[in-house]
Amino acid sequence: MDRIHQKGTPEGSGGRLRTAPDPVREEATHEPADLGPAALRIYTRLLEHGPAPAAALAAALGLDEAAAERAAAELTRSRLAARDPGAPAAPLRAVSPYTATAELVGPEESALRRRLEVLERTRARLSSLIPLYEEAYRRGADTGAVEVVGSRDRVMLLISDAAARCTEEVLTVQPGGGRPPGYLERALPRDLEMLRRGVRMHTLYQHTSRYSAGTQEYVQAVTAAGAEVRTLGELFGKMLVFDRTTAFLPVWDDPDAAVVLREPSAVAFLRSVFGHAWSLAEPYGASYTAATSAQLHDAIAARLADGAKDEQIARRLGMSLRTCRRHIAELMDELGAESRFQAGYLLALRSHGALGGAGPAEAAPEPAPPVPGPRHAAAGG
Numbered sequence: 001m002d003r004i005h006q007k008g009t010p011e012g013s014g015g016r017l018r019t020a021p022d023p024v025r026e027e028a029t030h031e032p033a034d035l036g037p038a039a040l041r042i043y044t045r046l047l048e049h050g051p052a053p054a055a056a057l058a059a060a061l062g063l064d065e066a067a068a069e070r071a072a073a074e075l076t077r078s079r080l081a082a083r084d085p086g087a088p089a090a091p092l093r094a095v096s097p098y099t100a101t102a103e104l105v106g107p108e109e110s111a112l113r114r115r116l117e118v119l120e121r122t123r124a125r126l127s128s129l130i131p132l133y134e135e136a137y138r139r140g141a142d143t144g145a146v147e148v149v150g151s152r153d154r155v156m157l158l159i160s161d162a163a164a165r166c167t168e169e170v171l172t173v174q175p176g177g178g179r180p181p182g183y184l185e186r187a188l189p190r191d192l193e194m195l196r197r198g199v200r201m202h203t204l205y206q207h208t209s210r211y212s213a214g215t216q217e218y219v220q221a222v223t224a225a226g227a228e229v230r231t232l233g234e235l236f237g238k239m240l241v242f243d244r245t246t247a248f249l250p251v252w253d254d255p256d257a258a259v260v261l262r263e264p265s266a267v268a269f270l271r272s273v274f275g276h277a278w279s280l281a282e283p284y285g286a287s288y289t290a291a292t293s294a295q296l297h298d299a300i301a302a303r304l305a306d307g308a309k310d311e312q313i314a315r316r317l318g319m320s321l322r323t324c325r326r327h328i329a330e331l332m333d334e335l336g337a338e339s340r341f342q343a344g345y346l347l348a349l350r351s352h353g354a355l356g357g358a359g360p361a362e363a364a365p366e367p368a369p370p371v372p373g374p375r376h377a378a379a380g381g
Contacts, residue, residue, distance in 0.1 A: 035078065038063060038071035043080055046094035053091050079103045145263035152256040155248070162242040163190050169200040170242050171274045175235035177319060178212020179205075191222055201227035204274070204281055206235055207292045208319045219284050230281035231292065233299040234316060241270055300327050304340070305347035 035043065042057050052060070058068035072092050075081035079100035083090045149155050163170070195201060201222065209215045209231060219229045240248040247267050251257035261267055282292050296317065303313040314324035328343075337343035 035080075036071065036074060038067055039074040039078075042068065042071045042092075043075055043094060046081065046092060051091035051093035057092065145261070145266070147260040147262075148251065148257060149260055150251075150254065150257045155256070155258045158258075158260060159240065159248060160190065162240075162246050162248075163194055166194055166199050166242045167197070168243050169202070170194060170240065171271065172201070172203040172241075173235055173237065173239040173274065173277070174203065174209075175206055175237065177206055177208040177317075178215045179209065179218065181214035184214055184218040188218060188221060191227070192225055195222065195225040195227060202274075202278060203227065203229045204235060204277060205229065205231045205284065206317065207231045207233050207282075207288065207296050208317060208323075210284065210286060210288060210292070216286050223284070229284040230278060231284055232277060232281045233292070233295040236273065236277065239270060239274070241267060241274065244268070244271060296327070297331065300324070301331060301347050304328060304331065305344050307344060 038061075041061050041063075045057055045061060046052065049060075054068045054072050055065055057063070057072075058065045061068070063071070072081060075092070076083075080095050080097065081092050082095050083092055149158065191201065203219075203222075205215065223229060238250045244267060245262065245264075247261040247270050249259040249261065251259060261270070282295075285292075288296070299317055300313060303316060308316070310321060310324055310328065313328070314321045317324065319327075328340075332338075332340075332343045335343055335346045337346055
Protein backbone atom coordinates (compact mmCIF):
# COMPACT_ATOMS: atom_id res chain seq x y z
CA MET A 1 0.00 0.00 0.00
CA ASP A 2 1.59 3.15 -1.15
CA ARG A 3 0.75 6.45 0.39
CA ILE A 4 -1.81 8.72 -1.20
CA HIS A 5 0.44 11.70 -2.01
CA GLN A 6 2.87 11.80 -4.92
CA LYS A 7 3.98 15.44 -4.98
CA GLY A 8 7.55 16.24 -5.99
CA THR A 9 8.53 12.80 -7.35
CA PRO A 10 8.20 11.81 -11.02
CA GLU A 11 5.71 9.11 -11.83
CA GLY A 12 6.88 5.77 -13.12
CA SER A 13 10.25 5.95 -11.41
CA GLY A 14 12.23 2.85 -12.26
CA GLY A 15 14.60 3.10 -9.31
CA ARG A 16 15.02 0.07 -7.17
CA LEU A 17 13.40 -0.15 -3.79
CA ARG A 18 16.04 0.49 -1.16
CA THR A 19 15.67 -1.36 2.08
CA ALA A 20 15.45 0.91 5.12
CA PRO A 21 18.60 0.85 7.30
CA ASP A 22 18.53 -1.79 10.01
CA PRO A 23 19.60 -0.10 13.27
CA VAL A 24 20.32 -3.48 14.87
CA ARG A 25 22.63 -4.45 12.01
CA GLU A 26 24.32 -1.04 12.03
CA GLU A 27 24.93 -1.27 15.77
CA ALA A 28 26.30 -4.78 15.38
CA THR A 29 29.09 -3.50 13.13
CA HIS A 30 30.60 -1.76 16.18
CA GLU A 31 30.64 -4.92 18.33
CA PRO A 32 33.80 -7.01 18.73
CA ALA A 33 34.04 -9.60 15.99
CA ASP A 34 34.73 -13.27 16.62
CA LEU A 35 38.38 -13.94 17.43
CA GLY A 36 40.59 -14.79 14.50
CA PRO A 37 42.63 -18.02 14.46
CA ALA A 38 45.87 -16.30 15.53
CA ALA A 39 44.17 -14.45 18.41
CA LEU A 40 42.54 -17.67 19.61
CA ARG A 41 45.88 -19.51 19.55
CA ILE A 42 47.60 -16.73 21.49
CA TYR A 43 44.79 -16.59 24.07
CA THR A 44 45.01 -20.37 24.54
CA ARG A 45 48.79 -20.10 24.92
CA LEU A 46 48.45 -17.36 27.56
CA LEU A 47 45.93 -19.44 29.51
CA GLU A 48 48.16 -22.51 29.47
CA HIS A 49 51.62 -20.93 29.94
CA GLY A 50 50.98 -17.57 31.57
CA PRO A 51 52.03 -14.02 30.51
CA ALA A 52 54.52 -13.60 27.68
CA PRO A 53 55.73 -10.84 25.32
CA ALA A 54 54.27 -10.77 21.83
CA ALA A 55 57.65 -11.69 20.30
CA ALA A 56 57.92 -14.79 22.47
CA LEU A 57 54.35 -15.78 21.59
CA ALA A 58 55.11 -15.36 17.90
CA ALA A 59 58.18 -17.57 18.16
CA ALA A 60 56.37 -20.23 20.19
CA LEU A 61 53.40 -20.38 17.80
CA GLY A 62 55.30 -20.00 14.53
CA LEU A 63 53.80 -16.58 13.73
CA ASP A 64 55.57 -13.52 12.40
CA GLU A 65 55.79 -10.68 14.90
CA ALA A 66 53.43 -8.39 12.95
CA ALA A 67 50.72 -11.06 12.94
CA ALA A 68 51.26 -11.65 16.65
CA GLU A 69 50.91 -7.92 17.39
CA ARG A 70 47.67 -7.75 15.38
CA ALA A 71 46.30 -10.73 17.28
CA ALA A 72 47.35 -9.17 20.59
CA ALA A 73 45.56 -5.95 19.66
CA GLU A 74 42.47 -7.98 18.79
CA LEU A 75 42.53 -9.63 22.21
CA THR A 76 43.01 -6.26 23.91
CA ARG A 77 40.03 -4.73 22.11
CA SER A 78 37.93 -7.69 23.29
CA ARG A 79 39.23 -7.15 26.85
CA LEU A 80 40.58 -10.74 26.82
CA ALA A 81 44.21 -9.69 27.23
CA ALA A 82 45.96 -6.81 28.93
CA ARG A 83 49.40 -5.27 29.49
CA ASP A 84 50.55 -3.19 32.39
CA PRO A 85 49.60 0.49 31.77
CA GLY A 86 52.39 2.57 30.29
CA ALA A 87 54.42 -0.47 29.23
CA PRO A 88 53.58 -1.33 25.58
CA ALA A 89 56.38 -3.94 25.46
CA ALA A 90 55.31 -5.58 28.72
CA PRO A 91 54.21 -9.21 28.71
CA LEU A 92 50.66 -9.91 27.58
CA ARG A 93 48.43 -11.62 30.14
CA ALA A 94 45.09 -13.33 29.67
CA VAL A 95 41.91 -11.88 31.16
CA SER A 96 38.93 -13.97 32.27
CA PRO A 97 35.92 -13.92 29.89
CA TYR A 98 33.81 -13.06 32.98
CA THR A 99 35.86 -9.92 33.56
CA ALA A 100 35.82 -9.04 29.85
CA THR A 101 32.05 -9.44 29.76
CA ALA A 102 31.56 -7.23 32.79
CA GLU A 103 33.84 -4.57 31.33
CA LEU A 104 32.34 -4.57 27.83
CA VAL A 105 28.69 -5.43 28.41
CA GLY A 106 28.06 -4.14 31.94
CA PRO A 107 27.85 -0.38 31.19
CA GLU A 108 25.76 -0.95 28.06
CA GLU A 109 23.46 -3.30 29.91
CA SER A 110 22.89 -0.78 32.69
CA ALA A 111 22.16 1.98 30.17
CA LEU A 112 19.75 -0.31 28.34
CA ARG A 113 17.94 -1.14 31.59
CA ARG A 114 17.53 2.55 32.36
CA ARG A 115 16.25 3.18 28.82
CA LEU A 116 13.72 0.33 29.09
CA GLU A 117 12.42 1.79 32.36
CA VAL A 118 11.90 5.15 30.66
CA LEU A 119 10.10 3.47 27.74
CA GLU A 120 7.82 1.54 30.08
CA ARG A 121 6.88 4.71 31.95
CA THR A 122 6.18 6.45 28.64
CA ARG A 123 4.05 3.52 27.44
CA ALA A 124 2.02 3.54 30.66
CA ARG A 125 1.48 7.29 30.51
CA LEU A 126 0.29 7.19 26.89
CA SER A 127 -1.81 4.05 27.37
CA SER A 128 -3.76 5.79 30.11
CA LEU A 129 -5.12 8.15 27.42
CA ILE A 130 -6.46 5.37 25.17
CA PRO A 131 -10.01 5.32 26.61
CA LEU A 132 -10.29 9.09 26.13
CA TYR A 133 -8.99 8.81 22.57
CA GLU A 134 -11.33 5.92 21.69
CA GLU A 135 -14.37 7.85 22.89
CA ALA A 136 -13.33 11.01 21.02
CA TYR A 137 -12.64 8.99 17.88
CA ARG A 138 -16.07 7.35 18.08
CA ARG A 139 -17.78 10.73 18.39
CA GLY A 140 -15.67 12.08 15.51
CA ALA A 141 -16.64 9.13 13.33
CA ASP A 142 -20.30 9.82 14.08
CA THR A 143 -20.18 13.54 13.30
CA GLY A 144 -17.34 13.81 10.75
CA ALA A 145 -18.70 11.58 7.98
CA VAL A 146 -16.93 13.67 5.32
CA GLU A 147 -13.82 15.58 6.31
CA VAL A 148 -11.41 17.51 4.09
CA VAL A 149 -7.96 17.50 5.68
CA GLY A 150 -5.67 20.15 4.22
CA SER A 151 -2.46 19.40 6.12
CA ARG A 152 -0.14 16.82 4.60
CA ASP A 153 1.25 15.87 8.01
CA ARG A 154 -2.24 15.38 9.44
CA VAL A 155 -3.28 13.28 6.44
CA MET A 156 -0.28 11.01 6.93
CA LEU A 157 -1.02 10.81 10.66
CA LEU A 158 -4.61 9.75 9.95
CA ILE A 159 -3.46 7.13 7.42
CA SER A 160 -0.91 5.74 9.90
CA ASP A 161 -3.59 5.64 12.60
CA ALA A 162 -6.06 3.85 10.30
CA ALA A 163 -3.36 1.33 9.34
CA ALA A 164 -2.52 0.70 13.00
CA ARG A 165 -6.21 0.15 13.80
CA CYS A 166 -6.89 -2.03 10.75
CA THR A 167 -7.87 -5.59 11.63
CA GLU A 168 -9.63 -7.03 8.55
CA GLU A 169 -8.79 -5.55 5.15
CA VAL A 170 -7.18 -2.66 3.31
CA LEU A 171 -7.99 -1.81 -0.31
CA THR A 172 -5.58 0.36 -2.29
CA VAL A 173 -5.83 1.94 -5.73
CA GLN A 174 -2.66 3.59 -7.06
CA PRO A 175 -2.81 4.80 -10.67
CA GLY A 176 0.10 6.38 -12.48
CA GLY A 177 2.47 3.56 -13.39
CA GLY A 178 5.45 2.61 -11.22
CA ARG A 179 5.47 3.98 -7.69
CA PRO A 180 8.31 6.28 -6.52
CA PRO A 181 10.78 4.13 -4.54
CA GLY A 182 10.92 6.61 -1.63
CA TYR A 183 7.20 6.22 -0.96
CA LEU A 184 7.39 2.44 -1.26
CA GLU A 185 10.25 2.29 1.25
CA ARG A 186 8.17 4.16 3.79
CA ALA A 187 5.01 2.16 3.08
CA LEU A 188 6.61 -1.31 3.15
CA PRO A 189 7.21 -1.67 6.93
CA ARG A 190 3.66 -0.48 7.70
CA ASP A 191 2.14 -2.82 5.13
CA LEU A 192 4.15 -5.82 6.30
CA GLU A 193 3.07 -5.13 9.88
CA MET A 194 -0.61 -5.18 8.83
CA LEU A 195 -0.07 -8.43 6.95
CA ARG A 196 1.60 -9.96 10.00
CA ARG A 197 -1.58 -9.14 11.94
CA GLY A 198 -3.63 -11.09 9.40
CA VAL A 199 -5.07 -8.09 7.52
CA ARG A 200 -6.16 -8.87 3.94
CA MET A 201 -4.47 -6.52 1.48
CA HIS A 202 -5.70 -6.00 -2.08
CA THR A 203 -3.85 -3.47 -4.25
CA LEU A 204 -4.59 -2.25 -7.78
CA TYR A 205 -1.90 -0.75 -10.02
CA GLN A 206 -1.86 0.06 -13.71
CA HIS A 207 -0.33 -2.34 -16.23
CA THR A 208 2.60 0.02 -16.81
CA SER A 209 3.79 -0.52 -13.22
CA ARG A 210 4.92 -4.01 -14.24
CA TYR A 211 8.13 -2.57 -15.69
CA SER A 212 9.07 -0.51 -12.59
CA ALA A 213 11.92 -2.24 -10.72
CA GLY A 214 11.02 -0.58 -7.41
CA THR A 215 7.38 -1.57 -7.70
CA GLN A 216 8.38 -5.13 -8.61
CA GLU A 217 10.47 -5.42 -5.42
CA TYR A 218 7.69 -3.96 -3.27
CA VAL A 219 5.08 -6.30 -4.78
CA GLN A 220 7.38 -9.29 -4.29
CA ALA A 221 7.80 -8.40 -0.60
CA VAL A 222 4.10 -7.88 0.20
CA THR A 223 2.82 -10.83 -1.86
CA ALA A 224 5.29 -13.10 -0.08
CA ALA A 225 3.63 -11.94 3.14
CA GLY A 226 0.11 -12.67 1.82
CA ALA A 227 -1.01 -9.56 -0.09
CA GLU A 228 -2.69 -9.73 -3.51
CA VAL A 229 -1.77 -7.26 -6.27
CA ARG A 230 -3.44 -6.87 -9.67
CA THR A 231 -3.24 -4.42 -12.57
CA LEU A 232 -5.62 -2.73 -15.00
CA GLY A 233 -5.04 -0.58 -18.06
CA GLU A 234 -6.94 2.35 -16.55
CA LEU A 235 -7.92 3.16 -12.97
CA PHE A 236 -10.45 5.55 -11.51
CA GLY A 237 -8.17 7.43 -9.08
CA LYS A 238 -6.23 7.02 -5.86
CA MET A 239 -8.05 5.45 -2.95
CA LEU A 240 -7.39 3.78 0.39
CA VAL A 241 -10.13 1.95 2.31
CA PHE A 242 -9.54 0.49 5.77
CA ASP A 243 -11.85 -2.08 7.37
CA ARG A 244 -15.04 -0.96 5.58
CA THR A 245 -15.08 2.10 7.84
CA THR A 246 -12.67 4.77 6.56
CA ALA A 247 -11.72 5.81 3.04
CA PHE A 248 -9.10 8.33 1.88
CA LEU A 249 -9.51 10.10 -1.47
CA PRO A 250 -7.36 12.82 -3.07
CA VAL A 251 -8.45 16.45 -3.37
CA TRP A 252 -8.28 17.19 -7.08
CA ASP A 253 -6.69 20.65 -6.80
CA ASP A 254 -4.48 20.13 -3.72
CA PRO A 255 -1.95 17.26 -3.71
CA ASP A 256 -1.26 17.78 0.01
CA ALA A 257 -4.89 17.34 1.04
CA ALA A 258 -7.26 14.38 1.28
CA VAL A 259 -10.95 13.70 1.73
CA VAL A 260 -11.63 11.33 4.63
CA LEU A 261 -14.92 9.44 4.35
CA ARG A 262 -16.46 7.66 7.32
CA GLU A 263 -20.09 7.50 6.18
CA PRO A 264 -20.93 3.76 5.92
CA SER A 265 -22.96 3.92 2.67
CA ALA A 266 -20.30 5.99 0.88
CA VAL A 267 -17.53 3.63 2.00
CA ALA A 268 -19.61 0.62 0.93
CA PHE A 269 -20.10 2.18 -2.52
CA LEU A 270 -16.35 2.72 -2.92
CA ARG A 271 -15.73 -0.91 -1.92
CA SER A 272 -18.18 -2.06 -4.60
CA VAL A 273 -16.41 0.08 -7.22
CA PHE A 274 -13.11 -1.43 -6.15
CA GLY A 275 -14.59 -4.93 -6.29
CA HIS A 276 -15.75 -4.42 -9.87
CA ALA A 277 -12.31 -3.17 -10.95
CA TRP A 278 -10.64 -6.02 -9.05
CA SER A 279 -12.71 -8.61 -10.92
CA LEU A 280 -11.49 -7.22 -14.25
CA ALA A 281 -7.82 -6.89 -13.26
CA GLU A 282 -4.96 -9.27 -14.02
CA PRO A 283 -2.56 -10.70 -11.39
CA TYR A 284 0.62 -8.65 -11.15
CA GLY A 285 3.63 -9.87 -13.11
CA ALA A 286 7.01 -8.49 -14.13
CA SER A 287 5.96 -8.25 -17.80
CA TYR A 288 2.87 -7.93 -19.96
CA THR A 289 0.71 -10.94 -20.66
CA ALA A 290 -1.39 -11.33 -23.79
CA ALA A 291 -4.40 -10.07 -21.81
CA THR A 292 -2.66 -7.00 -20.38
CA SER A 293 -1.18 -6.09 -23.78
CA ALA A 294 -4.64 -6.34 -25.35
CA GLN A 295 -6.17 -4.18 -22.59
CA LEU A 296 -3.47 -1.55 -23.01
CA HIS A 297 -3.91 -1.59 -26.80
CA ASP A 298 -7.68 -1.15 -26.45
CA ALA A 299 -7.29 1.68 -23.92
CA ILE A 300 -4.96 3.60 -26.23
CA ALA A 301 -7.31 3.00 -29.17
CA ALA A 302 -10.30 4.27 -27.18
CA ARG A 303 -8.50 7.44 -26.11
CA LEU A 304 -7.23 8.02 -29.65
CA ALA A 305 -10.75 7.61 -31.05
CA ASP A 306 -11.94 10.20 -28.52
CA GLY A 307 -9.41 12.67 -29.91
CA ALA A 308 -7.21 12.78 -26.80
CA LYS A 309 -3.71 14.21 -27.14
CA ASP A 310 -0.62 12.07 -26.65
CA GLU A 311 0.16 13.75 -23.32
CA GLN A 312 -3.35 13.05 -22.02
CA ILE A 313 -3.20 9.40 -23.07
CA ALA A 314 0.23 8.91 -21.49
CA ARG A 315 -0.89 10.49 -18.21
CA ARG A 316 -4.14 8.48 -18.14
CA LEU A 317 -2.33 5.17 -18.70
CA GLY A 318 0.64 5.90 -16.42
CA MET A 319 3.32 5.67 -19.11
CA SER A 320 5.98 7.97 -20.49
CA LEU A 321 5.16 10.18 -23.47
CA ARG A 322 7.79 8.40 -25.57
CA THR A 323 6.30 4.97 -24.84
CA CYS A 324 2.81 6.27 -25.52
CA ARG A 325 3.82 7.63 -28.93
CA ARG A 326 5.48 4.33 -29.81
CA HIS A 327 2.23 2.48 -29.02
CA ILE A 328 0.25 5.00 -31.10
CA ALA A 329 2.63 4.57 -34.05
CA GLU A 330 2.22 0.78 -33.86
CA LEU A 331 -1.55 1.18 -33.76
CA MET A 332 -1.53 3.48 -36.80
CA ASP A 333 0.60 0.97 -38.70
CA GLU A 334 -1.87 -1.76 -37.80
CA LEU A 335 -4.75 0.36 -39.11
CA GLY A 336 -2.87 1.51 -42.20
CA ALA A 337 -3.58 5.11 -41.19
CA GLU A 338 -1.39 8.00 -42.33
CA SER A 339 -2.63 10.58 -39.81
CA ARG A 340 -4.15 10.78 -36.35
CA PHE A 341 -7.39 12.00 -37.90
CA GLN A 342 -7.53 8.96 -40.15
CA ALA A 343 -6.64 6.63 -37.23
CA GLY A 344 -9.38 8.11 -35.07
CA TYR A 345 -11.90 7.79 -37.91
CA LEU A 346 -10.97 4.15 -38.51
CA LEU A 347 -11.14 3.34 -34.81
CA ALA A 348 -14.58 4.92 -34.57
CA LEU A 349 -15.76 2.83 -37.51
CA ARG A 350 -14.23 -0.31 -36.04
CA SER A 351 -15.88 0.28 -32.67
CA HIS A 352 -19.27 0.33 -34.45
CA GLY A 353 -18.43 -2.69 -36.65
CA ALA A 354 -18.60 -0.56 -39.81
CA LEU A 355 -15.32 -1.62 -41.39
CA GLY A 356 -16.65 -4.99 -42.54
CA GLY A 357 -14.17 -6.86 -44.69
CA ALA A 358 -12.72 -3.84 -46.42
CA GLY A 359 -9.12 -2.87 -45.82
CA PRO A 360 -8.74 -0.19 -43.20
CA ALA A 361 -7.06 2.40 -45.38
CA GLU A 362 -9.75 2.21 -48.07
CA ALA A 363 -12.48 2.66 -45.44
CA ALA A 364 -11.30 6.10 -44.34
CA PRO A 365 -11.94 8.91 -46.80
CA GLU A 366 -9.82 12.02 -46.64
CA PRO A 367 -11.63 15.07 -45.30
CA ALA A 368 -13.60 16.84 -48.07
CA PRO A 369 -13.04 20.55 -48.71
CA PRO A 370 -15.75 22.81 -47.28
CA VAL A 371 -18.73 23.49 -49.58
CA PRO A 372 -19.63 27.18 -49.93
CA GLY A 373 -23.11 27.92 -48.66
CA PRO A 374 -25.40 30.96 -48.63
CA ARG A 375 -23.95 33.94 -46.81
CA HIS A 376 -25.73 35.02 -43.62
CA ALA A 377 -26.57 38.61 -43.01
CA ALA A 378 -24.75 38.43 -39.72
CA ALA A 379 -21.56 37.65 -41.60
CA GLY A 380 -21.06 41.25 -42.48
CA GLY A 381 -22.41 41.51 -46.08
